[in-house]
Amino acid sequence: MDCHVISIFPEMFSVLTEQGVIGRAIQQRVLSLTVHNPRDYADDRHRTVDDRPYGGGPGMVMKPEPMCRVLDAAKHAARPGAKVIYLSPQGRRFDHQAATEFAQTDSLIFLAGRYEGVDERVLALYVDEEWSIGDFVLSGGELPAMVMIDAIARLLPDSLGNAESAVQDSFVNGLLDCPHYTKPRLFEPEHGSDSAMSVPDVLLSGDHQAIERWRMQQALGRTWLRRPELLEELELTDEQHRLLDEFKRNLDDTSFEQ
Incomplete structure (x- = not known):
């Protein structure tokens, strides 16, 4: 399986790739993890990926142009038919059954939003499913993406020292x-x-x-x-x-x- 994550904090995912179950799955070549930074697809020298929301209110919203470009890049790098998963407290609750179903797929793209979220037009164009890890709000989608990837990875062949552990x-x-x-x-x-x-x-x-x-x-x-x-x-x-x-x-x- 190959997983792609879209995040403005790619360094957060180094803890996954270097240690633990996911690190082992990567070493065993049953999993690959690639992080795409939307800032690499921004137009200006400041690598801006957010702006104030229309209609006023607190916080910032992730801009559609860099988000669409990074999603295009991730979809191009992923295997054909890869689902785009948006991490959101409004999504379906993630559980073991969902992890089992995802473990049967070849490729997934996780969209980790920040601030007040991603421009709704991006979600309408690209996102296949929204998922949540609980009824609470986090600072961004990175931690939920890590949770989901870890739960999925431990169900892949050869990712655990003893396969009976997952059973x-x-x-x-x-x-x-x-x-x-x-x-x-x-x-x-x-x-x-x-x-x-x-x-x-x-x-x-x-x-x-x-x-x-x-x-x-x-x-x-x-x-x-x-x-x-x-x-x-x-x-x-x-x-x-x-x-x-x-x-x-x-x-x-x-x-x-x-």
Whole structure:
């Protein structure tokens, strides 16, 4: 997959290309990332890309001429059929399903606006879809673009050290992820607890079927406790219903004992 980002702050994306999952995906040549700066397509020596909005009001608006030129350049550099994605709080909410769908495409162009946004005529001419990472406003589209690219990149082949990591992530099966533990078996915190904290016995049992059952139960229970609306969108199996009911009973018993 090749990704193109349009941003007046191209240096922000160096952290992605040099480290982490995206850096690995680039090294494995399953992902390429190119940043196009609209200032390189401005008319004047000051490389101006914004101006005051018609009708008055605070802030500035990104001008259509340099934005159209940089979009043309990005579309020319991208593979045929590349979608232009505008990062906007008014867009559709990005989630795991969207990341999975984007990971199946060959090429994407991310338009990161700044100030009060991009001239609406540019959006009408070039943008295929608007996407948001949440109901809040950021200083620009760079961070949302990074979030989306990271979520997409980790689903590409060979981008992770262990491909099973992506399969077991939260939301992959509609549920939150289960708890995870590592060495030592007994952990004695310096603060916050008077006794040693142990790893659940089932994870030390070597019984893989029991471990998978526990993990599924914990995923169901965590989803029920933290994001119950996710369960409403799923059709649970009879076994999953039994596991969730058992989780609730154990939780009630623990609360009663306390």
